[in-house]
Amino acid sequence: MIAAAKTRTFTVALVGNPNTGKSTLFSGLVGVHQHVGNYPGVTVEKKTGRTSFAGLRFEVIDLPGLYSLAPRSRDEMVVVDLLLGRQRGAAVVDAVVCIVDACNLERNFYLVSQVLELGLPVVLALNMLDVAERRGIRIDAARLRRQLGVPVVPIQANRRIGLPQLKAVLADTAAGAVGDIVESAGKTHPLQRMGLSSGVPLNILPDRCLHCGATGRPEDCGEDAAGTAAMAPDAARVHSTPLPDEFEAEVALLESELAEESNRAAGGPLPRCLVRRLLLDTNGYLQRTLLDDSDGRWASRLAAARERLAAAGSPTPAVETSARYDWARRVLEGVVVEPGHYKTTPSDRIDRVLTHRFFGTLIFAAVMLIVFQSVFVWARPAMEWIETLTGAAGGWVEAHVVEGALRSLMVDGVIGGVGAVLMFLPQILVLFAFLALLEDCGYMARTAYLMDRMMARVGLSGKSFIPLLSSFACAVPGIMATRVIENERDRLTTILVAPLLTCSARLPIYAMLIAAFIPAHSYLGGLLNLQGLTLAGLYLLGIVTAMIFATVFKRTLLRGETPLFVMELPGYKWPSPRTVFMRMAERGWMFLRCAGTLILLVSILVWAALYFPHDPNATHQEQQRNSYLGQAGQVIEPVVRPLGWDWRIGCAVIASLPARELVVATMGVMYHLEDKPGPGDRRWSEKLRQATWDGTDRPVYNVPVALSIMVFFALCAQCAATLAVIRRETNSWRWPAFTFSYMTALAYAAAFVTYQVGTWVAG
Amino acid sequence: MKHTPPAEVIPLWNLSEGSCARIARVLGPSDHVHRLDEFGLRGGTKIEMFRPGNPCIVRLSGNKVCLRTDGLLEVLVEPM
Structure with a gap:
């Protein structure tokens, strides 16, 4: 078993709500060995890293922060497909680390409940216990282990506390996974498949089965508490849901109909959790994606099933949220003791000022001024240095290469062209450093809040603000940053207007022509200057045009209501330089x-x-x-x-x-x-x-x-x-x-x- | 502290700064309502108004969330 484990790489996916410290945990697990790419055809960032511990090799995938595993777009579908092993070109996930914020367990457990349904081994990383304690929230982690039925490892991702324990549990999970393959697939208790069979160092062996233990339906599960084999894994997975029996009956019916027809685009039976999602997704995205429904047969079947469910008192999609939150409440019973009244935290005191309509806006304007000033001032020496370097490289080629097409190509084509791009790298790095700093300390979310009112006027939400802000340095990162916008039409509108904002590449042209042709008249005793005013006017031109076109696009081409704006404001923290x-x-x-x-x-x-x-x-x-x-x-x-x-x-x-x-x-x-x-x-x-x-x-x-x-x-x-x-x-x-x-x-x-x-x- | 009868239901935007309330109902297109449900803003949840307005900031189990409710959504709350 160990030999088999040592020869392969285990794929571990990190899943969690936004702002739970997921990326910090990812960096803590894999260090600098990270790779960022894209899944083909979608914009979901493929952030992976390799690491090894306990003599085993791991590939860790950092998935985007999610509140739910309900796919509503192609990007969200990738995450679900990846976890289900259906994503082409991606390794099959062996285990999931679900990271939760200790201050917000009930809300976080909505996603946990969906992850558990996937039937993969899950390890729960309980993050930010220290913050919870400071807020007066007490959590009984040992009880949580018992009631949840999967390993629970308390961690403090930012200080790397608990990471060795988490790694030990993961290593054991991996060994357990290979054990399954080597011994006999499907003949082990699901808990054993969760890597809890042996040698778990933290006394985290659960004493009840997933979901069933808490709901008190062990007879449904067909497993006994000692963990002897009684059921095939798939059958065990069927029971890993808190959704009511009448809903599961409809799922089973639909599953058998799908198997009979087998008219799906992709081969192999649809995993049960996707069949559940088909019923729950009243928006129709999954129906369009997963089913060949040219004659509308499935649409009517799904509608009929939903009607039956509504009649039985389980309307979709509300049945899901109520069932999952009920489950979360049961699992967390006696685990979380919340304070009667929340203490005012330092974050609250900061927010009283920073989200204030007047002072907050004023501070925001000052921060933006500092950022822009720095982008232009701090980057200048590095830009000059790059300019000198490309000049020297061109000079060297001119001195060492015989005159002709090759030399001209190298000097004017290659060095000139690449130099033109490299020139802007310092500005872009300074801007990114600022954006990362503002994001890491928690301020970025407040800027989206402050700017939402203005963005709503042009039909967008505060979430479009950060991409547009980045576009003042360069539209490329700005457009990449639109990935945070869930609504496809708003995202597209933001992408279409982002290039109108004055990026740093326009500055050399402005600087050249303003210096040559605009007279340096001064007004108000030298406070204002015509050259400066012209530059400001050109910036304003970009902003006003972008606003006008955003409004036009949202009213015509990409018509849609002003998007829903709901966003978590993370607590402030010292940014981590790393x-x-x-x-x-x-x-x-x-x-x-x-x-x-x-x-x-x-x-x-x-x-x-x-x-x-x-x-x-x-x-x-x-x-x-x-x-x-x-x-x-x-x-x-x-x-x-x-x-x-x-x-x-x-x-x-x-x-x-x-x-x-x-x-x-x-x-x-x-x-x-x-x-x-x-x-x-x-x-x-x-x-x-x-x-x-x-x-x-x-x-x-x-x-x-x-x-x-x-x-x-x-x-x-x-x-x-x-x-x-x-x-x-x-x-x-x-x-x-x-x-x-x-x-x-x-x-x-x-x-x-x-x-x-x-x-x-x-x- | 001022006590309001439990039956009184008011829109979220009417909740004054520092007051606590329980969400009574979220009204709007089912997809938006479901999304807010998944986000944790659902019937029965206790919230505290941190900064009124539109968008407003409410405290939701210790964390803060900002939310705009115009035209699309109506969040009805029972002040506590």
């Missing part, structure tokens, strides 16, 4: 991988379009004019002329299709600057001012042209990484195509109006 660092590194790496690979590819394409067809004798300017990109620029010149642009600006816009920030570099190449221009570089400003329309001495640039370019870049979707991440998050090309179209049309129209009105005002 968690903050891990989250920052994880997000930073995801950004690099997503944005970096794509931008590398597209910048090589842009380079090729500027380099070919190559004429070694041509001057720099002739080469540009005759290159594929130059030709394209001249073709689109009639289109961009109403915006006040010449073909070179048109070229720069095309070349910046992969990433807005490339426009600065492309314009540098276009106007033939030897060195790359830096924003605010005087010589660069001079060059732009001197640029003239071909064959005339009429200057290309003036204030309306500069404004029209800035407005265009404020509203356009010139970012391949954003479009790629929209494609990934929505699992369709339709939405990135739509985003690109509507934003480009909007940007063009706004730039047109800006130029025409600007020229009229100036002229």
Whole structure:
């Protein structure tokens, strides 16, 4: 048995409500050996880590925080499929660690009851006992073990207290699982299959069977307390539910009908807990997903079954909540002693200020100011350092590689393209560090509360606020953060408007054009400055447009009522540097991988379009004019002329299709600057001012042209990484195509109006 | 402390700061009601108003939750 256990890797899934310390426990179990990915076709983060203890190898899966295992969307379905071993490409789960918050046992036990029904070995990690004690809640863990019938391990995940015990129980569970396979599958007591057969170090052997022990129906279970084999595992699983008998009878009937028809898309019989969910899911998601119901036969059968249940006094879906909470109350009887009155905690005192309508909003504004200031100020040295490094790398290649296509590709295509992305990494890391800090200490949930009122006005909820906030640094992480929004339409609306917010990639363009064309007039004794006001105006333009379009989308394309907003506000705590660092590194790496690979590819394409067809004798300017990109620029010149642009600006816009920030570099190449221009570089400003329309001495640039370019870049979707991440998050090309179209049309129209009105005002 | 007759049922938004109540009923589309049920906001649950308004913050078995109830949902409570 031990030999068999040592040769395989055991898969353990971590399940729990949000804010129960699940991710902290995950980090505590696996340390730095984490891997974040995605399940194919959905946005559920696949967070796994490998670890070994007691001589056994484990793969731990951190599932997203859930209140219920009732799948209402494809993302939620993945979690259920994974736990049931139905998820393609994922290992079969050997055991589940269910983490619960000791302050909230009854609510947490709703999910526990659903997890127990899956028929997998379960270990309960009882977290935050210390917090519960401070709040005056007393918990009898030994009694809980007895009444629940699965191992219960008290832990303090943030201080790593209890983790060795949890690991010991897991190791024993794993050994028990192999024992089952080696001995005889199905011939052991279910409790034995839960890894409680031998050597459990914590005196956690339960003395009653799961659910039945507490309900006092041992005769139903067919198991005796000594744990001798009497029943096949599947049969034992059938009884692992607190749902009433009349409901289970309907489930059995439906199960046999399904087996007869066997018209399901996937092979193999449907697990019983999914048959239960079919009956409970009045929304119809599971019916559409699991059944081939072209003739509506199953719909009517399910409706009839639900009617019978309603007549018998067990209406769906309410029967589930009442049965599970009743079960939770029975299991927790005598386990939890709650105080008559809750003490005012330090968290309450902090919340009196931070959620105050006036002071809370004021503090929130100050926090946002500090975050943005830091993003720009703290990241600057690192950005300059990266710029120097990419410059040096380019110089090294130029010195060591013979002049020609290869050198040009390496310097302009690869190093230039990747450098453009790397430049923004420091800002993104600083922002992520702040977001992780605010999230870990518990403040983030309060910002969603504070902003909900405003978000509700445009048809969204406070949950859309955090993704939109991240979009001010970069839309890519912002769009990834929309995963917290349960409602699909709201999530999509947030994704569609997120790229309108001013990300850091727009700053180099703004900085360059503002420095060159906007006069530095001061007002109010130097307090306000026209250049600063222009920048603020461009930020405001993004915010206002995003709000307008969110309202428009929610009223037309993605019509739906303002979403339900219900959210837990976790207690405040000191942020853990480890968690903050891990989250920052994880997000930073995801950004690099997503944005970096794509931008590398597209910048090589842009380079090729500027380099070919190559004429070694041509001057720099002739080469540009005759290159594929130059030709394209001249073709689109009639289109961009109403915006006040010449073909070179048109070229720069095309070349910046992969990433807005490339426009600065492309314009540098276009106007033939030897060195790359830096924003605010005087010589660069001079060059732009001197640029003239071909064959005339009429200057290309003036204030309306500069404004029209800035407005265009404020509203356009010139970012391949954003479009790629929209494609990934929505699992369709339709939405990135739509985003690109509507934003480009909007940007063009706004730039047109800006130029025409600007020229009229100036002229 | 002011005692109110147990039969009185008021909407959640009418509950004043610091008062305790028991949820009498949650009214609204069954899916939303079920979601709140699963979340732990259900008939019979004791809550305490921490910050009134919409969204409001209530204390639910020691923890705090914020909830917006406009148009979609009506949470009726019995003040205690």
